[in-house]
Amino acid sequence: MLKDGLREKKVIAVCCGGSPPEDELELAYETGVEIALKDAILVCGGLGGSMQAACRGASEKNGLVIGIIPTYEKNLSNKYVDIVIPTGLGHSRNNLVVAAADGVIGVGGSWGTLSELSIAVKMGKPVAVLKGWEAKSPNMEKAGFHHAATPLDAVNFVLGLDSI
Numbered sequence: 001m002l003k004d005g006l007r008e009k010k011v012i013a014v015c016c017g018g019s020p021p022e023d024e025l026e027l028a029y030e031t032g033v034e035i036a037l038k039d040a041i042l043v044c045g046g047l048g049g050s051m052q053a054a055c056r057g058a059s060e061k062n063g064l065v066i067g068i069i070p071t072y073e074k075n076l077s078n079k080y081v082d083i084v085i086p087t088g089l090g091h092s093r094n095n096l097v098v099a100a101a102d103g104v105i106g107v108g109g110s111w112g113t114l115s116e117l118s119i120a121v122k123m124g125k126p127v128a129v130l131k132g133w134e135a136k137s138p139n140m141e142k143a144g145f146h147h148a149a150t151p152l153d154a155v156n157f158v159l160g161l162d163s164i
Helices: 020-036 050-060 092-099 111-122 151-159
Strands: 010-016 041-044 065-067 083-086 103-105 126-131 145-147
Touching: 010 020, 010 050, 010 092, 010 111, 010 151, 020 041, 020 050, 020 103, 020 151, 041 050, 050 065, 065 092, 092 111, 103 111, 103 151, 111 126, 126 151
Parallel strands: 010 041, 010 103, 041 065, 065 083, 103 126, 126 145
Antiparallel strands: none
8 A cells, every 4th residue: 555645755865884883873763763753764775783773763753664675585674674675786785775865864884884975975965974974075075975963953954954
């Protein structure tokens, strides 16, 4: 059954690490909560660590969660993912996570997170970062990362809303 207005909802990618420190888990969880409270859809890599924390936050607030996983085995996604998209693409699935989103939030993370943030900037999508990467292009242009103070600030930025 397709929910009314589902196509019009904004989709926010949360890009983060699979083996994060505790403070990043909390930031990811709070980001998931804020996405659901804004009635947006969360998309991520669908596995564990901060991805699972973000999914749990959104799920606990009745948000819709999509996981685009790197393998063909749907059962490898975390239990908070509502819609599992198995790709069998490994790290290349990062392109799909970003392409599916209207905006991207990076929470800490490692090289996979940086690849997703870079892809998002290249695609012209708004990117907010919580406790994460900083980047400068070789010609000194602004890299396109908004360094958010809070999960709410990050969500509002990628949605084009003023922070409250």
